[in-house]
Amino acid sequence: MPSQAVLRLLGHDSWEQLAEFKESVPSAGKHEVAIKVRSVALNFRDIAISTGKYPFPVKNNVVPGSDAAGDIVGVGEGVQGFTKGDKVIVTFDLATLYGPIRNWNNGLGGPIDGVLREYVAVPSTAVVKLPDSHLSYSQWASVVCTGTTVWNSFYGNIPLKPGDTVLCLGTGGVSVTGLGADYTINYKTTPKWAEEVQKITNGNGVDYILENGGSGTIKQSLEAVAYGGNIAVIGFLSPSLQHTMPDVAGLALAKGVIVRGIMVGSKQLLEDAVRFIGARNIPVPVEKTFKFGRDQVVDAYAYLASRQHTEKVCIDFY
Structure with missing residues (x-):
């Protein structure tokens, strides 16, 4: 054998x-x-x-x-x-x-x-x-995990539409798959990066956030997102201690934000991502x-x- x-x-x-x-x-x-x-x-x-x-x-x-x-x-x-x-x-x-x-x-x-x-x-x-x-x-x-996760984040609930702004946290696999950046922010030199996001967007905030930090970055994501925006929680790279956890429910309520956990996605979502990437030969x-x-x-x-x-x-x- x-x-x-x-x-x-x-x-x-x-x-x-x-x-x-x-x-x-x-x-x-x-x-x-x-x-x-x-x-x-x-x-x-x-x-x-x-x-x-x-x-x-x-x-x-x-x-x-x-x-x-x-x-x-x-x-x-x-x-x-x-x-x-x-x-x-x-x-x-x-x-x-x-x-x-x-x-x-x-x-x-x-x-x-x-x-x-x-x-x-x-x-x-x-x-x-x-x-x-x-x-x-x-x-x-x-494409298997990162592509499906990005597709699920953008199209699994309220679909991304032309003109929407997107913030990708970090340069991990999911974040780089969603890239096509007009601006970059170095979180080490700009620790209050949510304020910089608000400046870039003229105080409007971003419509979508790929949030891969988790509990350690969710507060700033909620500050950076637009009213009625969407935060896709895709990772836990930056955990925080329980006693320093922000009031996620209160912050989300205050801005009418959807905070949605992403568990990769189904075969159907993967097929959609493959079709999109293949049709456009996206590198x-x-x-x-x-x-x-x-x-x-x-x-x-x-x-x-x-x-x-x-x-x-x-x-x-x-």
């Missing part, structure tokens, strides 16, 4: 706990497709899982990674619409085809084994075929790629955790 290289996380105190194993190559079940993984995009979630800071379920000895692009190498007898050789990506949540994600039990690389391995077999319903484009495997892998930003292998992946985790990056960090298998 052919074997493959698989990375598993044996502990949750450091990404140094990653270990490489030889395991069987999976075959496609009746309603599954088997995929040769070509690239995996990393997220801050992967750092949080490896260091025990992820607030949702994680299985023991998990195969990490949730964002994969690759080629179909096997098709189950009950599968329609896919053939060997199709270039595809896999959804973050294998169970949610449309509508809101109902729990955290089906996200790859956390409660179930993920994609840092050479081959995966997944339900065909959780796979999105990619259009012809100039984008690389690493660019398409980067999804990838900064650096590392080769697949235990030591190289550890280096990739360390690079991502250093926050030196301004674009996506990926693992290539070819």
Whole structure:
């Protein structure tokens, strides 16, 4: 039986706990497709899982990674619409085809084994075929979580419309995927950045905010947002102590703001993002790629955790 290289996380105190194993190559079940993984995009979630800071379920000895692009190498007898050789990506949540994600039990690389391995077999319903484009495997892998999250933030509730203003906090994966910036603000040199946002917008505030700081930045986001605006809470990079937490309910009420938590998104939202990106050949930003292998992946985790990056960090298998 052919074997493959698989990375598993044996502990949750450091990404140094990653270990490489030889395991069987999976075959496609009746309603599954088997995929040769070509690239995996990393997220801050992967750092949080490896260091025990992820607030949702994680299985023991998990195969990490949730964002994969690759080629179909096997098709189950009950599968329609896919053939060997199709270039595809896999959804973050294998169970949610449309509508809101109902729990955290089906996200790859956390409660179930993920994609840092050479081959995966997944339900065909959780796979999105990619259009012809100039984008690389690493660019398409980067769309799985970050692209879906951005699309959900902008179109999952009240749709973004021409003329709206958007504030992206930081230069993490989701934020850079939403970029097309007219202005930049350095939060280190301008710690009261909400005031600067108000100056730039002539006191109107911004219509949409991609809020990835969490409890440590939500107060300034509420100060920076326009009346009737939208804040998409997509991360927890900057937590605050409980006794310093702002009155989010009161601040949101005072400005008629929608504060909406984003749990990545459904397959339908991913398909919408893929269609949009593919039709326009949007160059999804990838900064650096590392080769697949235990030591190289550890280096990739360390690079991502250093926050030196301004674009996506990926693992290539070819």
